[in-house]
Amino acid sequence: MFGTLKEIVQKKGYLYLFIKLAAFLLLAFFFDRAIGGIFQKFYHSQTSGWEYRTKYSIEDTKADILIFGASRAQQQYNPVYFEERMQQTCYNVGRDGEPVLYYYAVLKAILSRHLPKIIILDIENGVFKESESSYDRISILLPFYKSHPEMRSIIDFRSPYEKLKLQSNIYPYNSMLLKIVKGNIKSGNKEKVDMNGYLPLLRSLNEPVRTVDLSKPYNLDSNKLNCYKAFVNDCKTANIKLYIVNSPYYFNSIGKDISMEIAKDIAYKNSIDFIDFSKDDFFLKSPQLFDDTVHVNMAGAKIFSNKMIDSIQSKQ
Amino acid sequence: MLFNSFHFVFFFVIVTTVYFLLPYNKRWLLLLASSCYFYMAFVPIYILILGFTIVVDYFAGILIEKSTGKRRRLYLIISLVANIGILCIFKYYNFINTNFSFLLHGFGLSNPIPYLSILLPIGLSFHTFQAMSYTIEVYRGKLPAERHFGIYALYVMFYPQLVAGPIERPQNLLHQFREKHSFDGDRVFEGIKIMIWGLFKKLVVADRLGIYVDNAYSHLHQQDGMTFIMATIFFSFQIYCDFSGYSDMAIGAAKVMGFNLMTNFKRPLFAKSTGEFWKRWHISLSTWFKDYLYFPLGGNRGSVARTYINLMIVFVISGLWHGANWTYIIWGAINGAYLVFAIITKKYREKMGALIGLNKVPRLNLFIQIVVTFILISLSRVFFRARSVEDAVTVFEKMLTFKGSIFNDGTAIIIYCFLAMFMLLIVEFKREFYMGSFSFSHNKNFWVRTSYYSILVLLIILVGVFDGGQFIYFQF
Structure with missing residues (x-):
């Protein structure tokens, strides 16, 4: 057979190349499907870790109260206190470093199968700031592209070629190999659903409070702004009580952050409660409650979570 | 593009x-x-x-x-x-x-x-x-x-x-x-294979190591000496894979259309001396400087002192070619000084090698030569990578203390870095020392060869960094 192929080479180079490329693509396709299938299986069998928490948020949580946001959500809202005092289930779906694009994609996935009663959306200064890395960061949603069509429009923001790349079954798991292995090894984790998504920080600050100027201009990302608006709108449409929160910082701010002002404005226009702890005197005088200037530590999270519950209960 | x-x-x-x-x-x-x-x-x-x-x-x-x-x-x-x-x-x-x-x-x-x-x-x-x-x-x-x-x-x-x-x-x-x-089907396929290997070097090795190196250098004052020792090693691999990866893709793309471009890299990681390194690294530039600057200056035809001066001139200008910054000039000067030092000390080093018996264990001798060359070249590259001379000095000061812990922004990043370097070294080692032996990439069996390149593509998709930046050498 190969002798015949060699003859083809000498006579018809195009056909020979076509056969070679077809064989190459066939093998690549086979390996891609086989290895991709293995990754898919082990991705969904994780019992701990970052990817597990994302998967749980998107596909499993049925909590009454959901907390959305980036690291300032994940590390500052302890669902245990919400469950105790509000007598409702609570899960923290926040994820470190993720932009508003991520929160909205996760919200869409959750709303397609479950209707929470309360959503707390923690936003931070610069939430609509233009940044290329924001689109890199939502790559953690790629494993859900095929199974969650409601998230596709957001994942497609990554690049015009994303649909093409996602023809591969391996690509969604790019750079996740070790995380998936780790997520499967820690199967003996007895903690209640990974501490309900909350990740405590343990250090304490010991420094005087600084002053930060928030008025420096920057470019806004229209995709982020639109996702935020859609987040608010979808909650309203689904009749979910939404609280938008600017949680505590350990710095005195001067000037106004443009993103925060826009976020506030949209909240007010939609009659959404906007709770602002950014200049809370108690936290500004308590460095021991912070891990760094933008994240409270475990002790701070306890106090802040309870203050949040007080605010919510006072508004109900 | x-x-x-x-x-x-x-x-x-x-x-x-x-x-x-x-x-x-x-x-x-x-x-x-x-x-x-x-x-x-x-x-x-x-x-x-x-x-x-x-x-x-x-x-x-x-x-x-x-x-x-x-x-x-x-x-x-x-x-x-x-x-x-x-x-x-x-x-x-x-x-x-x-x-x-x-x-x-x-x-x-x-x-x-x-x-x-x-x-x-x-x-x-x-x-x-x-x-x-x-x-x-x-x-x-x-x-x-x-x-x-x-x-x-x-x-x-x-x-x-x-x-x-x-x-x-x-x-x-x-x-x-x-x-x-x-049109030649074999040549087209050969070109595509060269491009795939270049892509592997760029996405799997260079851009992966770049994450660690960039982190270290962008938080210069927060990092410890051990981090910079690691970053210095990583940067050597990063810049090699970034640049030679580009060259491979260029050579492969040209080959597909029937053009033969000159070889630009010959496994410089295995150079036994700094002199040999420059015969293996960015060959098209090294030979350019040799033909159009070193020889016109007189090369090594004049006095010994004149040869040294010519070498230093060539390397300082080579540094300046890379960028308008004193860091590049110093980097060039250091590499020129390496060569001058190597020429001056050649006899003594040979004598010392014979005296301690290194000549009798050629493999150990080879290993030491490769490691020493790698260290010397990597150290000079601190100036290449640093944004300013002050930054480079800070890095050296920190490295000399050998103190502190290695910066670890997630164990996965470090493991991927070592995995990437290991895969590269295996392939390069095989090509350098066992060229004629069993090979996946040049196996006689079509299916073995094709499977090898299919898996290479899948490795790129699986562990490559797709959000990485552009090629380092584009800025030059």
Whole structure:
């Protein structure tokens, strides 16, 4: 057979190349499907870790109260206190470093199968700031592209070629190999659903409070702004009580952050409660409650979570 | 347009397909048009700079050929001044001005000369050097002047090597644009395989290591010595894979269309001395400097002292070629000093080797030589990577303490880094020391070969960094 192929080479180079490329693509396709299938299986069998928490948020949580946001959500809202005092289930779906694009994609996935009663959306200064890395960061949603069509429009923001790349079954798991292995090894984790998504920080600050100027201009990302608006709108449409929160910082701010002002404005226009702890005197005088200037530590999270519950209960 | 982008994949497939469909005598036109498009995908307006040097050098070549004596020399000088002038304006103007200001400040004066707010045209040093080699070769009488303007323009602009080399010589490349490259399935496939290996180097190794290195250097004062020792090793691998990965993709892309570009890297990680390193690293630039600067300066034909001076001049200018910053000049000077030191101490080192019996254990001797060379080259690269001389000094100060813990922004990043380096070393080691033995990539069995490259592609998809930046050498 190969002798015949060699003859083809000498006579018809195009056909020979076509056969070679077809064989190459066939093998690549086979390996891609086989290895991709293995990754898919082990991705969904994780019992701990970052990817597990994302998967749980998107596909499993049925909590009454959901907390959305980036690291300032994940590390500052302890669902245990919400469950105790509000007598409702609570899960923290926040994820470190993720932009508003991520929160909205996760919200869409959750709303397609479950209707929470309360959503707390923690936003931070610069939430609509233009940044290329924001689109890199939502790559953690790629494993859900095929199974969650409601998230596709957001994942497609990554690049015009994303649909093409996602023809591969391996690509969604790019750079996740070790995380998936780790997520499967820690199967003996007895903690209640990974501490309900909350990740405590343990250090304490010991420094005087600084002053930060928030008025420096920057470019806004229209995709982020639109996702935020859609987040608010979808909650309203689904009749979910939404609280938008600017949680505590350990710095005195001067000037106004443009993103925060826009976020506030949209909240007010939609009659959404906007709770602002950014200049809370108690936290500004308590460095021991912070891990760094933008994240409270475990002790701070306890106090802040309870203050949040007080605010919510006072508004109900 | 980056080689590691889908934009390029579409571009390459379309251009190559049309290339083979066109009659031979029309192909140069397609290549020239596509090269213009390729270059304009970065900053369109800078095509005018290329156009200017092309016009000047094209006519300079013809005039040099037609003239004799002083006039011939004058045309060469005009060409060189035009090329170097462009480099000086776009690459070195602000650097020179800053140093001039510093000098004036020493005398209590202020500098009235304004700074220019301009972006460095991508790959400027590469295509200017390629253009200069043409006029120099015509001047030397080794090459007839190219009469076909389109072919000459294509020589400067040929898209696979336009922005980061290899810096071709007219004798090797010009005639290839007139040759009839018939379609050859094996050659096309071979070219694609070279491109895949280049892509692997770039996405799996270079961009992965780059994450750690960038983190270390962007938080210079928060990191400890051990982190910089790690980052220095990583950077050596990163820059090798970044640059040679680009060269592989350029060579592979050209090969698909039937062009043979010069080899730019010969496994420099296994160089046994700094001298040998420069015969394996960025060969197209090293030989350029050897032919057009070192030899004209007298090479090693003069006194010993003169040879040392020539070496230092070449390496300092090579440093300056890389960038308008004192860090590059120091980097060049260090590498020049390595060579001078190696020549001075050669006899003593050989004697010492014999005295301690290293010559009797050649493998150990080889290993030590490779490791020492790697360390020396890596240390010099601290200046290459640092943003300023102060930063480089800080890195050295920290490294010398050997203190602190290794920065770890997630164990996975470190593991991926080592995994990537390990895969690279396995392949390079095999190619360096066991070339004729069993090989997956060149196996006689078609299915073994094809499976190897299929898995390589899947590895790229699985562990490659798709959000990485552009190629380091583009800035030069």
